[in-house]
Amino acid sequence: MSIRIGILGYGNLGRGVECAIRQNPDMELKAVFTRRDPKSVHILTEGVPVYSVEEAEKRKDEIDVLILCGGSATDLPVQTPEYAQWFNVVDSFDTHAKIPEHFASVDAAAKKSGKVAVISVGWDPGMFSIARLYATACLPEGENYTFWGKGVSQGHSDAVRRIEGVKDARQYTIPVESALEAVRSGSNPVLSTREKHTRECFVVAEEGADRERIEREIKTMPNYFSDYDTTVHFVTEEELKRDHSRLPHGGFVLRSGRTGWEKENGHIIEYSLKLDSNPEFTSSIIVAYARAAYRMNQEGQAGCRTAFDVAPGYLSMESAEELRRKYL
């Protein structure tokens, strides 16, 4: 019998989950829930109903895992504990500073309902977190480094779009190659924010807008840009659409550490991603954790989990014997 999946929220991430389900033959999309008018939401999978979110609770016995595809700012802090009352759930909550709080509220709800809730999965938090944890456990004395990009940061693109006179914009975060090389050399460099990443913006200005002011406002924007070397390119709407409409991303997690009685030996562990589509890769990971949530719940587990609490084998559709034979 397939694992029956529900999707709550049908944006980039929800659509990615829908695509990923098609690549996992032990899973089946049962329903999509939306806050919009269900009649206005057209999904890719034939024969699968779109319901209003209000329907979700009623459908709890038809769905094994509900995947929450909302945003971390306002949706998930409310949705994840709410739906954990009725469903095994998975989310990609990524506001690092608020994870303890989110974990606590989701854990309370899931323990009460006897469900499993896996939070903060994707690639960062998620695969990058796991890479940091394994590397740190395997080399207790050393330094961790995370670099992001080259890729589109949606938060930074949004920030540029909010500037007066900006019609549209896309921002790329780019790791500094020489900084990466310094880490790979084992020298354990201390790197400032500016030394690790640069930022590049492609901006469509409104007609008649003051481009110099826009560029200055971008480059001096606190938190987002002021600590980085930023390049701004003004482009036409057509150019933006043609050259910058995809959502690639990626990055690098490195640990440089030492072993030996006198710490005489150095080691570098590197994990990296190069992604054509950030939301689709994130979705694909979320779907693997939905399988894990289902299985852990089948075993009688309940409560909130992160990627740190889930044994790798739970993520795979193959049996333990097959995994040992094929991947060990």
Next chain:
Amino acid sequence: MSIRIGILGYGNLGRGVECAIRQNPDMELKAVFTRRDPKSVHILTEGVPVYSVEEAEKRKDEIDVLILCGGSATDLPVQTPEYAQWFNVVDSFDTHAKIPEHFASVDAAAKKSGKVAVISVGWDPGMFSIARLYATACLPEGENYTFWGKGVSQGHSDAVRRIEGVKDARQYTIPVESALEAVRSGSNPVLSTREKHTRECFVVAEEGADRERIEREIKTMPNYFSDYDTTVHFVTEEELKRDHSRLPHGGFVLRSGRTGWEKENGHIIEYSLKLDSNPEFTSSIIVAYARAAYRMNQEGQAGCRTAFDVAPGYLSMESAEELRRKYL
């Protein structure tokens, strides 16, 4: 209270475990067991006793986890099930084809004794296995590639040393850069053995030995060399000692896969290691899994486990809260 560790077998790996314990403040080396005369074995840690292996059973209440540092060919198939009768154990069994058999015999012993036995940990099998499993679960449609090196292969070095007229030898396995680049490009190439790795041998010949014959015997040796492009260098004993006495290793695990409704997006996941000391890095991983074995057994678990069955959080000396705060 510290986790009390015993080491069985004091070669390169045993010494590496001893060094790693010093880097893990929640652990304590309690004893080393050897098949040699204990008086002939001098360890690095002051005040820790060296016993004959016959003593081990008697000391079972003094040790939380016994780390088995023997070889996969003849030692571990016997030792791991034997010592799992009395101890939580960890081994680095790496004969891929015999893992199912080894798993079964260790599992039976550990279930009977109520202990946890973690087998086949290190970096391959071990960290590379995990990298393959996570990557495959996150990108169900794609190809896995593993490259080893640049590094010293002890099995291949031994094979060269067995040739008549060879006094000493060191063999390096080297990944072919263009093959790695082809994989990174996302083209999912089909690569032959010869296209993936080259081999380089540094050989000290006996005085008067026929070097041409030695070179030919190396290059045509079935399984070990005949499927590879091999380079042979004759060097002096001093040169071998000076330039080739360390045991570096490393390698790359890559997965190239596609997502999207029409599989329109490609992704590359890459995990790589660059190690100054193969045995010390392996030991360092084994020690992290010793912690996991202890904790799982404290929770009441029993039986055989591989890296696939161990949630990442068990490997770390930090609390779940700290892990979420620092690495998620």
